[in-house]
Amino acid sequence: xxxxxxxxxxxxxxxxxxxxxxxxxxxxxxxxxxxxxxxxxxxxxxxxxxxxxxxxxxxxxxxxxxxxxxxxxxxxxxxxxxxxxxxxxxxxxxxxxxxxxxxxxxxxxxxxxxxxxxxxxxxxxxxxxxxxxxxxxxxxxxxxxxxxxxxxxxxxxxxxxxxxxxxxxxxxxxxxxxxxxxxxxxxxxxxxxxxxxxxxxxxxxxxxxxxxxx
Amino acid sequence: xxxxxxxxxxxxxxxxxxxxxxxxxxxxxxxxxxxxxxxxxxxxxxxxxxxxxxxxxxxxxxxxxxxxxxxxxxxxxxxxxxxxxxxxxxxxxxxxxxxxxxxxxxxxxxxxxxxxxxxxxxxxxxxxxxxxxxxxxxxxxxxxxxxxxxxxxxxxxxxxxxxxxxxxxxxxxxxxxxxxxxxxxxxxxxxxxxxxxxxxxxxxxxxxxxxxxxxxxxxxxxxxxxxxxxxxxxxxxxxxxxxxxxxxxxxxxxxxxxxxxxxxxxxxxxxxxxxxxxxxxxxxxxxxxxxxxxxxxxxxxxxxxxxxxxxxxxxxxxxxxxxxxxxxxxxxxxxxxxxxxxxxxxxxxxxxxxxxxxxxxxxxxxxxxxxxxxxxxxxxxxx
Numbered sequence: 193x194x195x196x197x198x199x200x201x202x203x204x205x206x207x208x209x210x211x212x213x214x215x216x217x218x219x220x221x222x223x224x225x226x227x228x229x230x231x232x233x234x235x236x237x238x239x240x241x242x243x244x245x246x247x248x249x250x251x252x253x254x255x256x257x258x259x260x261x262x263x264x265x266x267x268x269x270x271x272x273x274x275x276x277x278x279x280x281x282x283x284x285x286x287x288x289x290x291x292x293x294x295x296x297x298x299x300x301x302x303x304x305x306x307x308x309x310x311x312x313x314x315x316x317x318x319x320x321x322x323x324x325x326x327x328x329x330x331x332x333x334x335x336x337x338x339x340x341x342x343x344x345x346x347x348x349x350x351x352x353x354x355x356x357x358x359x360x361x362x363x364x365x366x367x368x369x370x371x372x373x374x375x376x377x378x379x380x381x382x383x384x385x386x387x388x389x390x391x392x393x394x395x396x397x398x399x400x401x402x403x404x405x406x
Numbered sequence: 407x408x409x410x411x412x413x414x415x416x417x418x419x420x421x422x423x424x425x426x427x428x429x430x431x432x433x434x435x436x437x438x439x440x441x442x443x444x445x446x447x448x449x450x451x452x453x454x455x456x457x458x459x460x461x462x463x464x465x466x467x468x469x470x471x472x473x474x475x476x477x478x479x480x481x482x483x484x485x486x487x488x489x490x491x492x493x494x495x496x497x498x499x500x501x502x503x504x505x506x507x508x509x510x511x512x513x514x515x516x517x518x519x520x521x522x523x524x525x526x527x528x529x530x531x532x533x534x535x536x537x538x539x540x541x542x543x544x545x546x547x548x549x550x551x552x553x554x555x556x557x558x559x560x561x562x563x564x565x566x567x568x569x570x571x572x573x574x575x576x577x578x579x580x581x582x583x584x585x586x587x588x589x590x591x592x593x594x595x596x597x598x599x600x601x602x603x604x605x606x607x608x609x610x611x612x613x614x615x616x617x618x619x620x621x622x623x624x625x626x627x628x629x630x631x632x633x634x635x636x637x638x639x640x641x642x643x644x645x646x647x648x649x650x651x652x653x654x655x656x657x658x659x660x661x662x663x664x665x666x667x668x669x670x671x672x673x674x675x676x677x678x679x680x681x682x683x684x685x686x687x688x689x690x691x692x693x694x695x696x697x698x699x700x701x702x703x704x705x706x707x708x709x710x711x712x713x714x715x716x717x718x719x720x721x722x723x724x725x726x727x728x729x730x731x732x733x734x735x736x737x738x739x740x741x742x743x744x745x746x747x748x749x750x751x752x753x754x755x756x757x758x759x760x761x762x763x764x765x766x767x768x769x770x771x772x773x774x775x776x777x778x779x780x781x782x783x784x785x786x787x788x789x
Contacts, residue, residue, distance in 0.1 A: 210601065251650070251651040252650075253600055256598065257597060257600075257601050260594075260598055291506065292509070293496065293509050293510075296511075296512065296594070342766075343729045343768055343769075344506075344768055346734070373730040
C-alpha cells in the first residue's frame, strides 16, 4: 500500500503540513488509490504522532493539529468508503459525564482513538446516564470511556457506572476513565476497569479491552 | 509534635518567598466554595453576596484553627474576570442549578479576524468588542458599576481580614496574552492558529501585552492604597502554555510570562504564578526569573518534587495537596502526603503549603483539617 502513495501522506501528517496532506488526499482519491489504503496511511501517521507524544517530543498542540488534519482527510475519504468500514479496531462510546462540561481532553482522546482505527461514538459533554446506556445498547460497543475534570464529577461517574451495571451491560462493557485529577484512587471509587492519563493510555487500554492486534 | 512558632504569619510568608529560614511552612489554602458547601449555603447565593462569602470563609478559618493568609472569599467574580479572562462561564442560579459549581464554558468567542482588529485598534477596543460576546447577559454600560462594586468588596474584605491581623494573599488577576487569546479562541482553534497564522498571533500578543501588564499593576497599586497591606501577591494565571511544544513555548508563551514577571517585580510586586496543569517539562525556564521574588503555585499535575529539585534554591514553591486526595482520601492519607511535602519540598524553606488550586467543594472536612494541622505542627528542618 505504501507503493501506491510512497508514504508521502504519512510524512505530511507527521510533519503537520496541513495543506500538503489535504492536497495529497485529494490527489490520491482522484488517482483511484483505494480509500482504505489512504486511511491506512493516515493511521500510520497518527500512530507515529502518538509515539512521539509518548516519547515527549510531540506536545498537545501537535496532537490537536494532527487530529484536525486527520479529521479533514476522513471527511473527504468517508464518502468513498463502503458503509460500515473505517472502524475495524472496534467500537467505543465516549462521554464527559453529567454535570461536567469540560471537553478539551476528551476531544483529543476521541480524535486519537479514531486515528488508531476505532469507531468512536462521542456523546459530548454533560451526558445523562440514560443516553450512555441507550448508545451502548444501540451500538453494541464493548468499551465505554468517561471523562471528568472536577471532583464533583467523580460521583457522576460512579452513578453512571452503577447504572450501566443495573442495565445489565457491565459484563460486556469495559470502562476506562480519564481527566485531570483522575488516578487509581478515583478509579477504585467510581468502579471503572482502568484509568489513563493521555491518549496513548486510552489507545492501549482500548486495544487491551478489544484484544486488537497491535 | 508541636512547632514552636517564632514568626508572625506575615514574617513567615515573606521569609518563604525570599528563600529565608522559617519556623514552619506557611499554610495558605485556597478556600472558597468549600466554605459555602460546609455551611449549607447555595452557591448561587455565595457568589451573589460577597459579604456572606467572606463571613463564611472567616467562620471556617476560625473553626479550623486558622492559617497564615487568606484568599478572597468568593474567588469567582465574572465582572472582574472579564477584564482579562475572555471565556464564558456557567454560573449557578443562571445557567446551572442554584447549588452546582460554576464551570468555564469554553467555545470560540473570538474569530481569526479579531487578530486583525487587535493589530489595528489595540487592547481596549478589542475588549469592548469582546465583552458582549463573553458576557451577553450583562449590559455593557453596567460594567463600570459592577467593577466598582467588586473593587469595593475586595477592599472591604481585605480591611476586615486586616483588622484580625490576617493578610490577603492574592486578588488581582494578571493574564499573559496566550491565556487571553486561547481562552477566547478555544484551545483547539488557538492551537491551530499557531500553525495557520503564527505571525499574526505573535503580532497581536505584542500589541496587547503592555496593556495587560498595566491592568494588573493598576489593580495592585489601587489595593495597596485602599488598605493597610494590599494583596501580598498578584495572581498570575497560566495553564494553557503547557499545550505547546518547546519551540512554540519559546515563541508564544515564555517571552510574555517573563516580561510580565519582570514588570511586576520591578514595580515591587510579587507575582503568584498560579500555574495549573503539568509544567514539569518547562520547570527549568523559571530559573530565568529573579531569585526569591516569585511564587510558583502548582496544582498536583506538575511534579512538585521535581520542581523542588530544579527550582528549590531559586523561587518559592506553593502547593499542591491534590483535589482527589482531599475528596477521596482518609485523614491519614492526607497527613502522610503533607508530611512528605514538608519533608522534601519544605526542606530549606521556600515552600508554602496549599491546596492544589481550589479546595474542592466536596473535600472531606476532616481531610482539610488534617492538611492544615500537619502544616502548622510538622517541621523537621529546624537547625
